[in-house]
Amino acid sequence: DEVYPLLETRGEKVRKGVQEALKGEGLDAIATGIGSLFQTNFPMRKGVELNSPHALHQFTDIDKREVEFRIRMLTKGVHVMHGGGGLSIAHSDEEIENVIEAARQVAKEMAEDRG
Numbered sequence: 001d002e003v004y005p006l007l008e009t010r011g012e013k014v015r016k017g018v019q020e021a022l023k024g025e026g027l028d029a030i031a032t033g034i035g036s037l038f039q040t041n042f043p044m045r046k047g048v049e050l051n052s053p054h055a056l057h058q059f060t061d062i063d064k065r066e067v068e069f070r071i072r073m074l075t076k077g078v079h080v081m082h083g084g085g086g087l088s089i090a091h092s093d094e095e096i097e098n099v100i101e102a103a104r105q106v107a108k109e110m111a112e113d114r115g
Contacts, residue, residue: 003089007036010087010096014038017100018084025107032056033084040069040083040103072109076102 015031015038022029022040030041032050041050042061050056065083073080078099087096 004035006089007087010091011036011038014084014087014096014099017096018103021100021104022107024104025111027107027110029107031084036087038084038087040065040080042069068110069106072106073102076105078102 011033015033018038018040019029019031022031028043028046030043030050032039032041041056042064043050044059044061048055048059050059069083070080079085
């Protein structure tokens, strides 16, 4: 019974942390998910509501998520699928912080490359 609230808390922490890391470098990004799941999305315009798979496909930059973000995260030692993944009770707070820090470093690189 205590596992699911813990996973929800960890999922919220990683979603909030990744989104803040990206926005802190001026990147327009939205971290979505539920429970222990998270996904990073790069909307193509402001004000987009990402409330369905169709909206994600139609209104976000899939290449930026699936190629640039994923590969950059991998170079920081974090493997993501579809811009995120799932957390388990085996993931420590330190590992979650590592994911957030990797996103911060990736955001800085992406912002610098954008010019």
